[in-house]
Amino acid sequence: MSASAPSFVLPRPFLKWAGGKTRLIGQYQPYFPENFKTYYEPFLGGGAVFFYLAQQHPCLQAVLTDINPELINAYCCVRDKVEELIELLDEHQSEHGKDNKEYYYWVRSRSYKTDTEKAARLIYLNRTCYNGLYRENSKGEFNVPIGRYKNPNICQKDLLRSVSSLLTSAQIEVRKFDEILNFASTSEDFVYFDPPYYPISATSNFTAYSRDNFQESEQIKLRDVFAELAERGVKVMLSNSNCDFIKAIYSDSQAFKRVPIPKQIEISASRGINSNSCKRGKVKELLICSVEIDT
Incomplete structure (x- = not known):
């Protein structure tokens, strides 16, 4: 008996990943830019945003990286x-x-x-x-x-x-997030950052995904990369914790003195990992979006 033909399955994340965005795509969708040629994701993880965008844009050029x-x-x-x-x-x-x-x-x-x-x-x-x-x-x-x-x-x-x-046409490489500055440079580029979230409690670092903790200084460095990309006209989105520190650094007029202050949108998310089971459940996160400059 011949083997049955494989059934078609829509591509989606093949890895389970703490902080994965599959369930948040519906809330993100209104903020994705309509027109761009190359998509960059420097904190790849499960890749949920990439899989969604690749199906919406069949000719999408994608550069997927992670440390x-x-x-x-x-x-x-x-x-x-x-x-x-x-x-x-x-x-x-x-x-x-x-x-x-x-x-x-x-x-x-x-x-x-x-x-x-x-x-x-x-x-x-x-x-x-x-x-x-x-x-x-x-x-x-x-x-x-x-x-x-x-x-x-x-x-x-x-x-x-x-x-x-x-993934056939995707460029996939090991890179640090700040190396994006060597590549994304125009309004035809779209960058989505999903970094390790800023901890909002003593147990938040439980979700750290590598031995190299993403410290406060790295969050500020990422903010500066975001600002530089926005100044170039690159379309930029970033997910992070809904906390005073993140709100403050992405509202800093000195960091964004040449471009408008990014939009900050609250997103309702489910937290499935916490050492205290009572603290699992719905939480608010931030989606931060660059504002295009009128020309």
Whole structure:
């Protein structure tokens, strides 16, 4: 009997990611610019905004970057080696079903050699770890415990193939966020920043996605990059915490003395990760948008 043809699945994030924007797209949509040629996302994560925009703009040129080499490697392998990746994920799916806890911690402790093996490890851990959280210890080691899933969908073949097709023309690289200044330069460029959020409580850093914490000085540096891009006429959007510090730095007339102060829009979001379960639920976040200069 011949194998059934793969079903078509709309491309969407293939990784679970803390702070992912899939559920917020409807609130963001009114603020996305209509006219642009190249889309940049310097904090890629799960890529929800990219997947949405790529379907709205079929000829979209996309430059997707992040400082996390494991994440970028996974995207590149989905784009370039999806069938090989699927074979490895099938193996993980099978082995996880035999003794999920022992197998999870064995995979988590291993170092793999090839890019595809590393990508399969990341996707496997992402689909089976606690809340899909990516977190590293001070040594750069993934240290999230196993999640409580009865039958996790580790190998989403149709989704991976769909994503692979969409990523074919995307430029995907490891870069620091400020390197965007070497590329985005005109009103035909659109940049969306989704940085690690400014912590609003002592436990907020639980969602940190790398061993390099995004300190207050980095938030100010990002604000300055935002202002420079806006001055060039680049269309810029940024997500962050709804707190006095973020509101203040994006209202600073000295930082935005050559361009209008950005718009600040409150977004209603769900927080699913907090060490205190009572603090999970609806919260307000900020969506900050550059204002185009009339010419």
